[in-house]
Amino acid sequence: MNEYTYDRIEVGMKEGFSVRITEEEMTKFLEITKDVNPLHNDEDYARSKGHKKRVVFGMLTAAYLSTLAGVYLPGKYSLIHSVKTKFSGAVYVGDELRIEGTVVEKNDTFKIIIVKVVMVNQNQEKVCKAEMQIGVI
Numbered sequence: 710m711n712e713y714t715y716d717r718i719e720v721g722m723k724e725g726f727s728v729r730i731t732e733e734e735m736t737k738f739l740e741i742t743k744d745v746n747p748l749h750n751d752e753d754y755a756r757s758k759g760h761k762k763r764v765v766f767g768m769l770t771a772a773y774l775s776t777l778a779g780v781y782l783p784g785k786y787s788l789i790h791s792v793k794t795k796f797s798g799a800v801y802v803g804d805e806l807r808i809e810g811t812v813v814e815k816n817d818t819f820k821i822i823i824v825k826v827v828m829v830n831q832n833q834e835k836v837c838k839a840e841m842q843i844g845v846i
Contacts, residue, residue: 711784715845724782725809798836
């Protein structure tokens with residue numbers, strides 16, 4: 710876990726990590742959220758809508774934004790204030806995602822950083838982008 714303090718963070722700073730989406734994560738997410746949408750839970754239905762298999766829950770992939778802030782940038786001293794997210798491609802079980810954030814702005818008055826995030830799959834296809842406003846406590 711990183712422990713960047715506000716004073717150590719600079720505009721342009723980058724951090725990232727990779728994760729592989731598993732069937733177990735899909736099952737646990739379904740158990741927690743009760744999201745029974747067939748796009749995520751029925752292979753035949755997902756295929757009938759043009760997908761190669763079931764689509765991973767968008768909010769499961771977005772949950773890794775919390776990991777980026779809470780573990781990597783800034784890490785221990787983070788408190789997420791807001792997240793703007795745009796999903797731009799489907800994610801499937803077995804996909805390996807690279808989540809990378811870049812500090813684009815600092816607000817010295819409130820000790821807040823703005824982090825732009827890009828999430829790509831193993832084929833370098835963008836599947837999500839986000840902008841996070843993170844307090845550094």
